[in-house]
Amino acid sequence: MRIALSAVGTRGDVQPMVALGLALRARGHHVRLCAPPDFHGATIDAGLPFFPVGPDVHEMMTVTCPDLVRKPLAPLRVLDEVVRCQFDDLRKACEGAEVVVGGGIQVAAPSIAEQLGIPYFYATYCPVVLRSREHPAPVFGNQHRSGAWNVTSWWLCERFFDFMMLGRINRERAKLGLEPVASVYDHCFRSGHTLLATDPILVGAPSDQRDGVHTTGFWYYDDEVGTEPLGADLERFLADGPPPVYVGFGSMPAEDPEGLTRKVVAAVEASGQRAVLHRGWAGLGGADLPESIHLVGSVSHPKLFPLMAAIVHHGGAGTTANALRAGVPQVVVPHVLDQFWWAARVRRLGVGPPAPSMRRLDVGRLADAIRTAAQSAGLRDRAQETATQVDPAGLHRAVRAIEMAHLV
Numbered sequence: 001m002r003i004a005l006s007a008v009g010t011r012g013d014v015q016p017m018v019a020l021g022l023a024l025r026a027r028g029h030h031v032r033l034c035a036p037p038d039f040h041g042a043t044i045d046a047g048l049p050f051f052p053v054g055p056d057v058h059e060m061m062t063v064t065c066p067d068l069v070r071k072p073l074a075p076l077r078v079l080d081e082v083v084r085c086q087f088d089d090l091r092k093a094c095e096g097a098e099v100v101v102g103g104g105i106q107v108a109a110p111s112i113a114e115q116l117g118i119p120y121f122y123a124t125y126c127p128v129v130l131r132s133r134e135h136p137a138p139v140f141g142n143q144h145r146s147g148a149w150n151v152t153s154w155w156l157c158e159r160f161f162d163f164m165m166l167g168r169i170n171r172e173r174a175k176l177g178l179e180p181v182a183s184v185y186d187h188c189f190r191s192g193h194t195l196l197a198t199d200p201i202l203v204g205a206p207s208d209q210r211d212g213v214h215t216t217g218f219w220y221y222d223d224e225v226g227t228e229p230l231g232a233d234l235e236r237f238l239a240d241g242p243p244p245v246y247v248g249f250g251s252m253p254a255e256d257p258e259g260l261t262r263k264v265v266a267a268v269e270a271s272g273q274r275a276v277l278h279r280g281w282a283g284l285g286g287a288d289l290p291e292s293i294h295l296v297g298s299v300s301h302p303k304l305f306p307l308m309a310a311i312v313h314h315g316g317a318g319t320t321a322n323a324l325r326a327g328v329p330q331v332v333v334p335h336v337l338d339q340f341w342w343a344a345r346v347r348r349l350g351v352g353p354p355a356p357s358m359r360r361l362d363v364g365r366l367a368d369a370i371r372t373a374a375q376s377a378g379l380r381d382r383a384q385e386t387a388t389q390v391d392p393a394g395l396h397r398a399v400r401a402i403e404m405a406h407l408v
Contacts, residue, residue, distance in 0.1 A: 001030070002029070002096055003097060003099045003100075004034060004093060005021050006033075006034040006094075006103070007103045008036065008057075008104040009057065009103070009105050010104075010250070010316075011318075012318045012319070014033075014035045014036070014039045014104075016197060017101070018046050018048065018225070019223065019224040019395060020101070020123070020219055020395060020399070022047070022224040022225065023219075023395040023399050027403070031048055032048070032049040033049065034052075034053045034089070034090060035051075036055065036058075037054075037055075038057060038058045053085065053086060053090055053093065054082055054089060055085060058251075061252075061281055062253045066253045068253055069252075069254075069335050069358045070255070079164065079165070079168070080168065083169065084172070086106075086107055087108040087112075090112050098119075099119050099121070099402055099405070100116075100118060100119075101195070101402065102123065106122065107165065108172070110122070110188060110191035110192065111169070111176060114191075115177070115178060119193070120192035121195050122190070122191065122195070123195040123398075124189075124194065124197065125197045125198060125317035125321075127196060127341075128341040129338065130189075130194070130205060130209055131185070131190075132209065133148075133208060134208065135206070136153040136154070137153045137154045138337045139160075141357065143340055143341055143344040144344070158184070161184040161185055162184050166184050169188075194212055194213045194214065195214050195401060195402075196213055197219045197394060197398065198217070198321075199390055199391055199394070200216075200391060201390075201391060202324065214401040216395075216401065217392070217397060218318075218321040218325075218390070218391075218394045219398065220302070222301070222302045222303075223392075223395070227303040231299075234294060234296060234304075237276070238276075241274055241292075242309070243307060243308055244273060244274035245274070245276070245311070245312055245373070246275070246308045246310070246311045247264055247268065247276070247278065247312040247313075248284075248319075249284075249313065249335070250280055250281070250314050250316045250319055251280065252280070252281060252282055252335045254284075257286055260282060261277075261284045261285055262287070263361055264277065265293060267367040267370060269292070270367035271367045271368075271374065273292075273309065273370060275294070276299075277295050278299065279295060301322040301326075302326070305322055305323055305326035306326040308326070309328070309329075310328060310373035310374040311330045312331040312366075312369075312370060312373075313330065313331075314333060314358070315332040315340070315346075317342065320332070324351065324386060325387055325390045327383050327384040328383055329351055329379040329383050330346050330351055331353065331366075332346050332355055333361065334358065335358045343355070343357075349382070349386060350378075350386075351383040353373055353379070
């Protein structure tokens, strides 16, 4: 079977698709990955054919949208380019495909699959993307409102999507000879089948979901490509003292990298812990760091996280999943979208303390959260217990769902 995987977004959107591609290839399928051009090297290194789609997402996040935390709608500045490029690039990349799987901020793939007359799957790594009265729409951070508010939040969100994007999408569909759609949300996120790549025990689909949602389990990237060595300098740092905490905010940008670095360093020092600081897209670590803090670039989460006293992160689905599997307490500092859902979920699971959001980041509160996560025996026991419940078969279930849909 010839399968086109299209992931539009940051590293957390693309890496699980690479893992899915490798799992599908191991079953004998022909796979091509369509993603922003800055993921070309990693995809080729993993051994998958690569087709660039749209603009460079690293540049968009760090140059065009460095104010993402204060202005979560900042990516709309490049909306016209994103929609046009997705339709133009994917139309070429999906030629000859028999199945299309889309993920992330995906607007073109369901239309391309419709034009080709082939099955379409939308992959999401968090249940908050699914319309439900059990949680608000992902653009709203507060996770503790009533069911009535949740329903209202979805109505508002969908009307906004339609106002901003419906005309643009329908113009592109017309070029493909397709009829206009009535709802951006239903078309982009609820067309065809849904692969919910979260753990079925820990975070299954909301109870009010329709048929067609396949809860698979997390898709662990390093299980398919292997883990990179940590490096001699990091190994020495780890051996020189007690387990440190990990602090990193993944693909989230920062308007003031130096200011954010100062806050993080102050919080780590006030907590009395050592730390591994991940540079990330926020550009942390520009100033001189104390000896108790070791700066790293790209690093294997599955290899590093089990060695940590706690994991401080932004609440990306992949980072949360790897911290859960490592059995280590988490401190989630959410920035935008589904990260607020993950922060609430980590607290409800009892594997991490409350922490401030990035918009309200405070040295004292962050230091307290780090200290609690690193020193609480109860949190660590609960994190280790939860790790034993994580299901490792997520990719297998996803592959089977795709294969079965093709046979129908």
